[in-house]
Amino acid sequence: MKKKILYVEDEPSLGKIVFDTLRLQGFEVSWEQDGGRVMDHFESFEPDVCVLDIMLPNMDGYELCRSIKQQRPQLPIIFLTAKVNTEDLVQGFEAGGTDYIRKPFSIEELIVRINNQLQLQQLHGGHHIGDNQPEEITIGKYKFRPQRYELEAPSGIINLSSREGELLQMMASKGSQIIERKELLLTIWGDDSFFNSRNLDVYVKKLRNYFSEDENIEIQTLRGKGYLFLVR
Structure with a gap:
């Protein structure tokens, strides 16, 4: 079964390249350009990984990440951004992001990061810390x-x-x-x-x-x- 990527990027030329490349790599991809419309079909798509730009129309990547995490706390979220300040990096992690790639980036790096997040997700899904943990x-x-x-x-x-x-x-x-x-x-x-x-x-x-x-x-x-x- 194909792994599903929710990709949110409002720059058409970059979005098309990433969308097409990820599909060629065997992923099922849902590409959205408006942050405010993502949650309308989020549950029906059921992504395995989210790749979010930060500067988006109607809802920025940080707010979108928080909304996603409310519904799927363990879902990996990779931020793509041209922002380079440490404060932006920390804000992304505080919102619930699990990885961060600065623009410009190579498609090869993005694919490696996506596969890494999928592997970590599988690891946590099958081997939780403390299988015999107490109730309280x-x-x-x-x-x-x-x-x-x-x-x-x-x-x-x-x-x-x-x-x-x-x-x-x-x-x-x-x-x-x-x-x-x-x-x-x-x-x-x-x-x-x-x-x-x-x-x-x-x-x-x-x-x-x-x-x-x-x-x-x-x-x-x-x-x-x-x-x-x-x-x-």
Whole structure:
């Protein structure tokens, strides 16, 4: 069965080249030029990977990514953009992106990135972290339910993405032991590339924000080594 690519790009000439090339490579491709129209047929198409430009009419790539992640939290999303600032990179990961390619790019690189995301998706689908995870873990004032990717805070329920849940489970399982940065990257993302490293930074920041209601919980960064997940 062909893998499905949702491709969103408003530049006609580039879009046509990428669309035709991906189809020649054996993918089924849905190409949309208007960000505001994507969600109308998103569920019926059921993509395996999304490739999104950031500057789009009616709904930009960041907002579109957030909308997609609300419906399919584990769906890989690759951003294509001419933006080069680190802030843009971080914003893309915060929105839920899993990879990032700067324009101009080669079609060969895009295909490699797509195949990499598909392989990682298959890995996570067949081999989840902690197959025998407990139903509930108490962390200070919080309760973490790893099987449902759910964190219960004093103020209410926080629904975690799959990678947020996996990251929290790995950190919590180490107790007061150091967990190496490279171990997190290889286990959760499958490689320790620069892009995934920045993605990890975003997710650690998110977890710190989630635990802000309990001053006795701290995710401590040990530069050059990794992290300590401390519950005093």
